[in-house]
Amino acid sequence: MKVLAVYNLKGGVGKTSTAVNLAYLAAREGRRTLLWDLDPQGAATFLFRIRPKIKGGSRALISGDRPLDGALRGSDFDGLDLLPADFRYRYMDLELDGTRKPTRRLSRLLATVADDYDVVFLDCPPSISLVSESVMDASDLLLVPLIPATLSLRTFDQLTGFVADFDGRRPEVVAFFSMADRRKRLHRHIIESIPRDRGRIADTVIPSTTVVEQMAERRAPVPHFAPKSPVARRYEALWAEVAPAS
Amino acid sequence: MLGLLSRLPGVAPVAAPDPEPAIKPPAALIERSTPAPQAVADVVSGYLAEMCANIPGLIDDIDTEFLHDYRVAVRRTRSTLKLSRPFLDPATVRHWEAEGKRLGDLTTPLRDLDVHLLGLPTMRGWLVSADPADLAPFEAHLRRRRATAHRALVRALGTRRSQEFLTDWTGELVETAGELSRITADELSRGCISRAHRRVVKLGSAIKADSPHEGLHTLRKRCKELRYALEMFTALHDPTTTGKAIADLKRLQDCLGRFQDAEVQQHAVRTFADEMAAGSAPASALLAMGELVTHLETDQAAARADFGDAFARFVRPSSTARLQALGTEGSR
16 A cells, blocks of 8 residues: 655645545556545545545544544545545644654554555645644655745745654655646746756646636546546646556 | 435435335336336336345345345346337436446455355365365455455445435436337337347357357356346246246356356456465465366366357257247247
């Protein structure tokens, strides 16, 4: 089982769209896939038409009162399951802090479903916290969407620094440009001139397009409702770049 | 029926589970003059009730028969829709056929593992040089895989899409039928039997000694369709003729079943052995599994050798005459 976390300190950079579309593509090629919606906003959960509620909230999950398996939900796409978001995740930091070795908790929870899945996607909340440390520890790959703007490059620097200093299992970090607008000179300039020594940057650029915005309306992944759209192809290319060997 | 759906994860209870769900299709209500789309809807509705009735037992994992019966009901639904295509609205039937295929396919991994686990006692008896106890790691591997497959199936059955199939949608078949409603259940039933029969004869006749195994697998599926066509509207036909026709067909089905089961099991045992080798299983277990594959190959070769006789028996004049009497030729 490989764990891919879609993560950025900043919000609104296309994390959920990435997690949902890549998880769908992974399941479509026959991998048993789980998407864990860790974001209290529950956008991924909303997209899959699942009620964002876990009985007992995150406290029950973290304390082990309720096995992870009981909270898993099938989605309408074969091979793709969801661990829904719960608004009470906002307390997750406090609850993690109350456990022993809090940064290991997420990976231990995931170990209980290791037989059930080939790939797990973590759709992470935008912050640096105990949750994110736990995410780092549990992940094999940290996938970082970047908007081509000077400030978001700074946050990428902060993030790679954070991972490098992390006291635990360090995931591989791969960034990619998201919500890019080729018509904007600044976007083009940043994409072309980014120093590649900041960490691995994927070749695929996900453009800013209304098709991605339609996901909320259609409540489905882009490659499902617009399989021939250029952006669906880009997500396929991105998945080909970052997919773990099966 | 909705009460049974409430057993699925994520589904709010709607009503108490029905203690005596309707298992049998309401065949008695179908008369020769019943409009064909209505007759199909009634039959399929019965199959859907049967699927729902088996879900609680399947989820609670009480007995493997719940899954088996559930799968048979799904297959009957699909075959009924497929054979009735000319008598139904194409778009509607296409949609529900695809959904039925999806729901059937979801259950295949678990059923395959059930078949292996149920067959283990027999398989132990096949071993010549290996000790029956050598298969213990194989059994442990199967049980682990089965637990995972069961969890995955329960989750998949709980999705909105799966639930949609289990709520009675058969009214759509009638509503969208339009002009096709002038065709009667009798014409539909005879048409289905004739078509299914012709397909079996055509496919079976084309199979030679060196034909690839896929041909036999396809023939097995067509035989199942013929069987379901014969059983779909039993009330409309002479029970003696139907019973004899089913008995003729069953002999051929048994032979094809032996062949295909051996094929699937050989392939599966090899795959399981690969998985177990990757997880450092003891060599004694892998050697014992090698013996199983050899035994399955022999079984398969024997079934293949029997096929010629079994098919010749099925197409003999008396058997053909019976099926023709039940099909369109019998109505002339």
